[in-house]
Amino acid sequence: MCAGSGWKPVPGVPDGGVTRCDCQLRARGGAMIAAARIPKRYEHCELSNFTTDFPGADPSIALAQISASRFVQEFDPRDGAGLLLVGGIGTGKTHLAVGILKELIAARGSACLFCDYRELLKQIQNSYNDSVQATELQVLRPVFEADVLLLDELGAVKPSEWVWDTVSLILNTRYNDNRTTIITTNFADEPAASVTRSSSSSPARTAAREETLGDRIGERMRSRLQEMCRVVRMDGPDFRQKFKSASFG
Numbered sequence: 001m002c003a004g005s006g007w008k009p010v011p012g013v014p015d016g017g018v019t020r021c022d023c024q025l026r027a028r029g030g031a032m033i034a035a036a037r038i039p040k041r042y043e044h045c046e047l048s049n050f051t052t053d054f055p056g057a058d059p060s061i062a063l064a065q066i067s068a069s070r071f072v073q074e075f076d077p078r079d080g081a082g083l084l085l086v087g088g089i090g091t092g093k094t095h096l097a098v099g100i101l102k103e104l105i106a107a108r109g110s111a112c113l114f115c116d117y118r119e120l121l122k123q124i125q126n127s128y129n130d131s132v133q134a135t136e137l138q139v140l141r142p143v144f145e146a147d148v149l150l151l152d153e154l155g156a157v158k159p160s161e162w163v164w165d166t167v168s169l170i171l172n173t174r175y176n177d178n179r180t181t182i183i184t185t186n187f188a189d190e191p192a193a194s195v196t197r198s199s200s201s202s203p204a205r206t207a208a209r210e211e212t213l214g215d216r217i218g219e220r221m222r223s224r225l226q227e228m229c230r231v232v233r234m235d236g237p238d239f240r241q242k243f244k245s246a247s248f249g
């Protein structure tokens with residue numbers, strides 16, 4: 001249409017009027033998807049191919065899909081409101097979150113970034129190594145600056161003072177700048193043991209208790225997340241196990 005110039009004649013304007021060619025718009029969308037660094041494993045994930053109608057589907061899955069679509073429709077980059085997708089293994093949290101990113105890139109031109117929590121903390125730790133070129137700030141800058149950050153598998157790293165400080169730095173920086181953060185986690189959005197422990201809980205009971213998001217990222221950050229994100233629960237079977245031999249992604 002533009003013979004490679006990137007500009008095409010405006011229809012109905014006989015001499016000289018030009019506008020950006022569709023090939024440029026497509027290339028920009030492609031560049032923004034590449035910049036979002038969505039891992040190959042999740043490239044197929046779209047809101048449109050997220051199915052809610054399969055045998056054994058938990059009702060929360062259809063509600064989560066509605067929440068995701070509504071989130072895209074109502075997205076306002078100025079208010080910084082995000083989503084916290086909480087649920088068991090393979091319930092489709094990352095699929096939905098990636099689907100949201102792709103829609104926001106295509107429909108709103110938002111600068112998005114996929115970030116694996118475990119991988120990010122490893123990169124930051126690695127930046128302290130003298131032989132590594134990247135500084136901590138170089139690793140963190142894109143994480144701070146993305147319009148929309150997808151932080152996948154929050155809590156997946158064993159907690160320590162350093163982990164808590166690092167999570168606080170990331171979440172507080174984005175919170176203070178009013179930037180949108182979408183989070184997935186396997187850990188129940190419940191308080192840390194230090195908050196719930198009562199004098200009546202026996203040691204055996206405390207040991208049997210499953211770890212919560214409060215335990216993994218610290219209670220202060222869990223409470224910060226309540227301000228930053230709307231919590232969406234995703235329950236039900238592991239989609240990977242259920243459809244291992246079927247043609248789902």
Ligand SMILES: Nc1ncnc2c1ncn2[C@@H]1O[C@H](COP(=O)(O)OP(=O)(O)OP(=O)(O)O)[C@@H](O)[C@H]1O
Nearest residue numbers: 049050051088089090091092093094095239240249
């Ligand atoms: N409702 C669904 N419709 C279509 N595909 C799905 C659905 N749920 C999950 N999948 C697919 O199943 C696989 C696992 O889903 P996904 O990675 O999103 O799960 P998850 O909840 O993030 O799991 P984990 O807790 O292990 O990170 C992906 O390939 C995803 O595309």
Ligand SMILES: [Mg+2]
Nearest residue numbers: 093094152184
């Ligand atoms: Mg996941």
